[in-house]
Amino acid sequence: MKKKILSVLLAIAMVAASAGCGNANNGGASAPSSSSEVNDAGESSADNAADSGEAESFTLLVWAPSEDQSDEYGNWLSTMCNQFNDANPQWNITFEYGVCPEGDAKTMVTQDVEAAADIYMFANDNLTALVASNAIARLGGETESYVRNTNSQSIVDSVSLDDALYGVPFTTNTWFMYYDTSAFSEEEAGSLDAMLAKEKVAFPLTNSWYIASFFVANGCTLFGNVNDESQGIDFSGDKAVAVTDYLVDMVANPNFVNDADGAGMAGLRDGSIKAIFSGSWDYNPVKEVLGDNFGARELPAITIDGAKKQLMAFAGTKAIGVNPNADNMEAAVALARYLGSPEAQQAHYELRGVVPCNTELLADPVIAADVLVKAQNNTFESTSIIQPFVTAMNNYWSPAENFGKSLINKEVTHANAEKETEKLNTSMNSTGVE
Numbered sequence: 001m002k003k004k005i006l007s008v009l010l011a012i013a014m015v016a017a018s019a020g021c022g023n024a025n026n027g028g029a030s031a032p033s034s035s036s037e038v039n040d041a042g043e044s045s046a047d048n049a050a051d052s053g054e055a056e057s058f059t060l061l062v063w064a065p066s067e068d069q070s071d072e073y074g075n076w077l078s079t080m081c082n083q084f085n086d087a088n089p090q091w092n093i094t095f096e097y098g099v100c101p102e103g104d105a106k107t108m109v110t111q112d113v114e115a116a117a118d119i120y121m122f123a124n125d126n127l128t129a130l131v132a133s134n135a136i137a138r139l140g141g142e143t144e145s146y147v148r149n150t151n152s153q154s155i156v157d158s159v160s161l162d163d164a165l166y167g168v169p170f171t172t173n174t175w176f177m178y179y180d181t182s183a184f185s186e187e188e189a190g191s192l193d194a195m196l197a198k199e200k201v202a203f204p205l206t207n208s209w210y211i212a213s214f215f216v217a218n219g220c221t222l223f224g225n226v227n228d229e230s231q232g233i234d235f236s237g238d239k240a241v242a243v244t245d246y247l248v249d250m251v252a253n254p255n256f257v258n259d260a261d262g263a264g265m266a267g268l269r270d271g272s273i274k275a276i277f278s279g280s281w282d283y284n285p286v287k288e289v290l291g292d293n294f295g296a297r298e299l300p301a302i303t304i305d306g307a308k309k310q311l312m313a314f315a316g317t318k319a320i321g322v323n324p325n326a327d328n329m330e331a332a333v334a335l336a337r338y339l340g341s342p343e344a345q346q347a348h349y350e351l352r353g354v355v356p357c358n359t360e361l362l363a364d365p366v367i368a369a370d371v372l373v374k375a376q377n378n379t380f381e382s383t384s385i386i387q388p389f390v391t392a393m394n395n396y397w398s399p400a401e402n403f404g405k406s407l408i409n410k411e412v413t414h415a416n417a418e419k420e421t422e423k424l425n426t427s428m429n430s431t432g433v434e
Contacts, residue, residue: 055092058328060335063100063108063117067352074351084338091331102126102318109135109323118326119336123173124158124316125389131161137324139165143337150342150358158317158386167319168340171354174315175210176379178286179275180268181295189275192300192311196250199274202257202264205247206408208400209314210277215243217302217309222388222396229390235425242304244417251407258408265289280355283372296375299383315384317357399427
């Protein structure tokens with residue numbers, strides 16, 4: 001009842017609140033021992049509607065990013081919801097919408113779970129907090145089978161806790177490399193060192209979502225790289241110090257540019273920078289700037305102590321979740337499955353350039369040939385680790401950012417590399433920042 005009263009007010013409030021929403025990369029609380037589980041409810045509503053000859057009328061509240069509700073991008077969300085309504089004559093659904101970026105789901109949904117959306121989109125690193133707050137339903141039945149049969153195992157794992165499935169994925173979420181193909185050969189683009197020896201390259205070293213890629217390349221781990229909180233963060237010993245020494249040299253290279261405050265994109269525009277590291281959100285401006293020289297690919301390798309090491313990005317997924325308090329759970333689960341269906345992912349890709357993750361779509365020759373799709377999915381599958389979403393991941397972000405800033409400010413040197421690296425490791429394994 002509370003949900004019915006507040007749903008419209010919250011939908012309006014979320015639109016207003018969206019201006020203050022940002023992307024969240026940190027993890028959440030531990031998952032509880034039990035959770036809401038939803039299996040597909042079969043044909044009960046359809047049978048009842050057929051028996052009575054009347055469609056069942058009800059309202060569903062759906063939250064999604066503003067871009068999915070924008071006329072500029074074809075209003076993907078309402079288009080899909082209306083198609084879903086048309087395809088299910090047993091239901092007469094009135095849709096209400098609110099704005100919630102995927103990265104803010106754990107904050108906005110858990111504020112008042114009962115009043116929150118029936119269906120919402122979330123970044124997978126929000127999952128632990130959502131489960132802990134009983135704000136997301138475990139999926140079963142046909143929906144679970146669909147997800148497991150149409151996605152890679154790594155994608156399935158990204159929306160699972162203890163092998164329980166909680167979301168319908170619709171895209172991967174990571175970063176990769178954009179570069180000017182007239183400046184670098186394909187072989188050169190596979191080596192960051194070769195690129196830095198030739199042209200200016202921008203990398204966001206002071207951004208904690210990016211800097212870990214160097215440490216993971218040389219064997220450092222975050223929770224065992226398998227989301228096991230008991231293993232902690234291991235940026236210790238010679239393997240980590242070697243990375244710090246590499247980064248000290250990289251920062252001293254006149255061809256290195258720290259990509260902060262838009263420096264990378266500005267350099268691409270004026271021609272001074274030939275490569276940047278970003279994600280699909282920058283596809284359109286980069287393509288516009290580079291034109292026929294546009295290139296995108298998975299991450300390059302680096303050389304540490306004479307050995308080739310592969311940079312490894314943080315990666316995740318975005319998915320559709322169902323509130324366990326939804327008034328019509330059968331319809332809510334069915335809509336979540338539809339919003340992550342091949343049809344919906346195809347429309348998302350065509351309208352907004354959202355890279356699909358459905359294996360059927362990725363096998364389509366047109367989609368498979370798309371440079372952006374190949375770059376993002378090759379990165380996800382070959383040059384990334386799933387970003388941990390355990391509670392202790394909260395302790396990573398600030399120390400990593402500050403370490404990047406110390407490198408840029410030349411406060412970390414070869415002389416103090418061992419000491420500063422150990423301080424970093426200690427900070428990331430404690431609840432406070434030293």
